[in-house]
Amino acid sequence: MLERISGSLLDPDALYVSNAELFDNPELRGLNLVMGFTGFADAGHVVKQITAELLDTLESEVVAVFDADQLIDYRSRRPHVTFVEDHLQDYQAPSLALCRLVDGLGKPFLFLAGFEPDLQWERFARAVVRIVEHLDVNLVTWVHSIPMPVPHTRPVGVTVHGNRPELIEGISVWKPTVEVPAAVGHILELRLTEAGRNIAGYVIHVPHYLAEAEYPNAAVAGLEYLGAATSLMLPTDRLREAGREVGRQIAEQLEASEEVQQVVARLETRYDEKAEGTVRRSLLADENDELPNADALGAAVEAYLAREEPRQ
8 A cells, every 4th residue: 555645745855954063963952942933813913023032132043044935925925125216125035944042041942933834835844843853852832823802901812732731731711623724833733743742832812903013912922931831031021111012002092982992891891701710820830830939930030130241
């Protein structure tokens, strides 16, 4: 009987070019991997904000770069270029790359981010699985966001999925059985699960009336969930400040419209009715559902401050 063949037969390794010295470095093995792809239901621009925050504020090195010409449909998602009086400049070429980052406490991790491929999903998934296996990645986490009928005045919700029960139980606030349009992250999760790799995905819930704008609070929540799952200290300070400004703008709009106030009030009532009696596990809890003690938290903060002090 012929073996069932799914997806592309083309060599997946030809989809990317790696930094050979770094790619084969034993220090890169056994790290955690965080993934985020723009272009699919990025409500509140959560993935875009998380990607910018991590790449702009953390030490990074490029491990591998994927070939955009093989993966993107330029006519359906055109890159931008700037026309300045009589010439062109600042062409924004699409990018999809695997980087090595270092968190606030000096802990390295991997970050795969950029555009969601339009083409060759199965081949791309095979390439990512091979990279994960080559680097013996400990845990793969990925994040995306969807619009939900929830109020901005309540904690940002999340739905967690994957094959790590200790990262799922007591966290999800919405656990439906529903057919949804697939994203490349879903395909990666399926293929990584089939390969026996640890994976957890986080769907951040964004108030539907804020889905088209940048909503920093949702990005902060995404970073907190990813950081808790991977034991990483991920940066959120700039996003928190931006979130306070967005909050002030939303409050001004609410004050100016009684109709909007009524909409939010109805969403609050519905949210509170569904949340009543629901106990959610803290993000600070460890795998045994125990909170870290004061010594552990103090040591983490001291290490972080010691690392940050020379930069001031």
